[in-house]
Amino acid sequence: MSNEVRSLGMISPKGTGKTSLVEAILFNAKIIKRLGRVEDGNTASDFDPEEIERRMTLFPAVNTFTAGKTRVHLLDTAGYPDFLPETRAVARAVDNAVMLINAADGVKSQAAKFWALFDDLQMSRSIFVNFMDKELANFGAVLDQLRKAFEGALFVPITVPMIKDKKLVGVIDLVGGKAYACEADGSGKFTESDIPDDFADLAEEFKEKLVEAVAEMDDALTEKYLESGELSEQEVTQGLLKGVAEARLTPVYAGSATLNVGVAQFMNRFLSLSAAPGQRPEIACKDKDGNEVVRKPDPAQPFSAFVFKTLVDQYAGKISLFRIVSGKLTPDSQLLDTTQDRKVKVQQLFTVFGKRQESADQLVAGDIGAIVKVDEFQTGDTICDMANPVVLPPLKFPDPVLSLAIKPKERGDEDKLSLGLTRLVEEDPMLKVSREEQTQELMISGTGQIHLDCVVSRLKKRFAVEVEVSTPEVPYRETITKKVQVQGRHKKQSGGRGQFGDVWLELEPLPSGSGFVFENKIFGGSVPKNYIPAVEKGVVERMGRGCIAGYPMVDIKVTIFDGSYHTVDSSDMAFRIAGSLALQKGTDLAGPVLLEPHMSVEVECPDECMGDIIGDVNGRRGKVSTMEQGLGVKIVKATVPLSEMLRYAPDLDSMTSGRGTYTMELSHYEEVPKKIAQEIIEAYQKRKAEEEES
Numbered sequence: 027m028s029n030e031v032r033s034l035g036m037i038s039p040k041g042t043g044k045t046s047l048v049e050a051i052l053f054n055a056k057i058i059k060r061l062g063r064v065e066d067g068n069t070a071s072d073f074d075p076e077e078i079e080r081r082m083t084l085f086p087a088v089n090t091f092t093a094g095k096t097r098v099h100l101l102d103t104a105g106y107p108d109f110l111p112e113t114r115a116v117a118r119a120v121d122n123a124v125m126l127i128n129a130a131d132g133v134k135s136q137a138a139k140f141w142a143l144f145d146d147l148q149m150s151r152s153i154f155v156n157f158m159d160k161e162l163a164n165f166g167a168v169l170d171q172l173r174k175a176f177e178g179a180l181f182v183p184i185t186v187p188m189i190k191d192k193k194l195v196g197v198i199d200l201v202g203g204k205a206y207a208c209e210a211d212g213s214g215k216f217t218e219s220d221i222p223d224d225f226a227d228l229a230e231e232f233k234e235k236l237v238e239a240v241a242e243m244d245d246a247l248t249e250k251y252l253e254s255g256e257l258s259e260q261e262v263t264q265g266l267l268k269g270v271a272e273a274r275l276t277p278v279y280a281g282s283a284t285l286n287v288g289v290a291q292f293m294n295r296f297l298s299l300s301a302a303p304g305q306r307p308e309i310a311c312k313d314k315d316g317n318e319v320v321r322k323p324d325p326a327q328p329f330s331a332f333v334f335k336t337l338v339d340q341y342a343g344k345i346s347l348f349r350i351v352s353g354k355l356t357p358d359s360q361l362l363d364t365t366q367d368r369k370v371k372v373q374q375l376f377t378v379f380g381k382r383q384e385s386a387d388q389l390v391a392g393d394i395g396a397i398v399k400v401d402e403f404q405t406g407d408t409i410c411d412m413a414n415p416v417v418l419p420p421l422k423f424p425d426p427v428l429s430l431a432i433k434p435k436e437r438g439d440e441d442k443l444s445l446g447l448t449r450l451v452e453e454d455p456m457l458k459v460s461r462e463e464q465t466q467e468l469m470i471s472g473t474g475q476i477h478l479d480c481v482v483s484r485l486k487k488r489f490a491v492e493v494e495v496s497t498p499e500v501p502y503r504e505t506i507t508k509k510v511q512v513q514g515r516h517k518k519q520s521g522g523r524g525q526f527g528d529v530w531l532e533l534e535p536l537p538s539g540s541g542f543v544f545e546n547k548i549f550g551g552s553v554p555k556n557y558i559p560a561v562e563k564g565v566v567e568r569m570g571r572g573c574i575a576g577y578p579m580v581d582i583k584v585t586i587f588d589g590s591y592h593t594v595d596s597s598d599m600a601f602r603i604a605g606s607l608a609l610q611k612g613t614d615l616a617g618p619v620l621l622e623p624h625m626s627v628e629v630e631c632p633d634e635c636m637g638d639i640i641g642d643v644n645g646r647r648g649k650v651s652t653m654e655q656g657l658g659v660k661i662v663k664a665t666v667p668l669s670e671m672l673r674y675a676p677d678l679d680s681m682t683s684g685r686g687t688y689t690m691e692l693s694h695y696e697e698v699p700k701k702i703a704q705e706i707i708e709a710y711q712k713r714k715a716e717e718e719e720s
């Protein structure tokens with residue numbers, strides 16, 4: 027069993043101090059010489075220029091180091107909602123999650139999302155109550171909030187803060203029963219002592235609760251506790267270990283990441299209490315015939331791993347970060363990528379420290395490592411032993427919700443732009459690139475405004491392409507509201523061979539979502555059969571380009587019921603044009619309307635912001651459907667036209683001082699109000715007239 031490996035992911039809402047805590051841990055372990063600060067842009071984890079500029083983590087960073095006999099994989103993740111899908115992928119790669127809470131803010135709604143993720147994956151987890159240096163910080167209140175927010179979970183304080191004259195002076199380690207007076211200057215220096223008298227009552231009270239909780243972990247402990255009323259330090263540790271590995275209890279630690287107070291005490295206990303790879307449940311996967319098999323986190327099992335993140339380094343090339351699920355891996359191995367169905371030769375193996383890689387001789391189940399320059403590997407791929415192919419459960423990345431048209435500022439930069447986007451797509455599973463069918467514009471789609479802003483900024487910084495982006499495009503549609511019959515006649519019979527096509531079509535609206543239906547009701551050959559497909563083609567082409575504002579037409583039935591032809595001058599081309607003319611003419615008579623997508627939107631906000639949120643939704647032509655009481659937050663559900671939601675993220679941020687979040691997805695299409703439709707149609711006609719002029 028690979029018990030000397032520990033992996034932990036810092037997984038919590040934005041700004042709770044993940045990057046700062048990782049920094050302090052690395053500094054205390056003497057892995058880095060200076061305690062960097064997020065503000066100064068010199069931390070080990072936020073090394074990307076974009077992260078430095080924004081002072082926030084944008085993608086996962088791995089820091090692998092050795093502490094005593096343990097190889098520790100310490101992963102930092104992004105807390106901003108746009109980047110949550112990648113954080114989920116990290117959660118799959120680590121055995122332990124540490125959720126940070128800003129003690130001055132208390133438990134916020136966002137925390138529930140992360141907690142649900144831990145529950146989903148049955149993760150071993152701990153809480154670090156951070157910002158204990160703030161005057162408003164209240165450890166006891168945070169504990170109460172946690173217990174209320176996550177009913178059924180057992181929160182057990184392991185270290186508690188010592189506050190004197192409103193200042194954080196150190197922490198008490200309840201398991202060892204010692205006090206640690208910490209210097210609050212970032213140095214991480216501390217002095218160990220017995221628990222001072224003025225904290226004795228507090229410590230006793232917490233310790234009692236701790237022992238009670240631990241006694242529940244198994245029958246032997248329960249019995250011992252009931253008989254003697256106490257448990258030894260060893261028994262407490264044993265109970266905690268079991269509770270953590272089985273995710274039945276959650277240790278809670280206290281401190282300040284930036285002052286480096288309580289961090290050493292946290293890490294010390296964490297290393298002995300956290301789950302080892304061998305203690306985690308086996309993973310159900312499929313063999314090559316689709317049969318269920320399992321892989322255990324055991325080096326003796328056949329090798330299997332998955333790529334949870336891809337980076338493209340200017341010098342090192344493609345870096346595939348992977349987690350070994352079972353078995354072991356040495357350099358110069360022939361492997362199978364079962365997702366791509368390709369054999370891959372892996373020459374060198376690496377561990378990762380921030381932006382650096384260090385070569386490794388062997389990695390085992392539970393380890394997190396890197397393989398460089400294997401172009402075949404993509405994020406989410408399963409890699410495994412040639413003789414024992416399996417497919418591990420796939421990583422899921424959601425469909426993008428926001429799209430922008432993008433083009434280079436400088437003409438001639440098109441190639442640079444497409445190269446840059448190709449690279450970014452390799453790294454970023456939430457980014458999609460496509461070409462808009464109607465306008466042929468290049469579109470980028472992502473999880474939100476900040477995500478797409480980062481893409482644009484990276485194109486400039488890394489690939490030296492400055493781009494212009496449109497306001498995000500709304501995919502409008504056109505349809506009709508009345509049934510009409512109309513003639514389309516195309517006739518050109520002057521000089522040379524003439525052209526003649528003549529059709530009578532009936533246009534009829536269909537229910538929403540029906541698409542397009544074409545019917546031939548010609549009897550007696552007024553239009554010969556062989557021209558009918560050309561008529562349909564003309565109609566379909568015209569529908570694609572739209573008749574009123576340049577958007578595709580939907581939900582229409584077109585029936586051809588009469589027409590005429592000329593034995594010499596008729597042709598497919600002439601009937602195609604006749605079909606197209608008839609559709610245009612008919613649409614004008616059939617009460618054409620524009621349709622727009624309406625989104626189901628869910629907003630989470632602090633209680634006091636709810637009035638503003640609802641007023642704002644109404645102002646955006648939205649309809650509020652429900653208001654619910656969430657976890658210390660209000661949840662507002664509504665449907666709102668997409669065109670009103672294109673720049674919602676910054677507005678929500680300012681309405682809620684950055685504390686609100688939202689999600690949205692397509693609900694249905696609905697008619698655009700007449701006045702707005704008129705504006706869109708006029709803008710289109712103006713654009714068209716300009717194009718024709720030039």
Ligand SMILES: Nc1nc2c(ncn2[C@@H]2O[C@H](COP(=O)(O)OP(=O)(O)OP(=O)(O)O)[C@@H](O)[C@H]2O)c(=O)[nH]1
Binds near residue numbers: 042082083106
């Ligand atoms: N006073 C105080 N400030 C802290 C503490 N921990 C972090 N900060 C500050 O809080 C801000 C956010 O800290 P980060 O470490 O970037 O938080 P994060 O969780 O990594 O944030 P994201 O990467 O955006 O999710 C920074 O300005 C830190 O200096 C703390 O314990 N006390």
Ligand SMILES: [Mg+2]
Binds near residue numbers: 072082102104
């Ligand atoms: Mg961070």
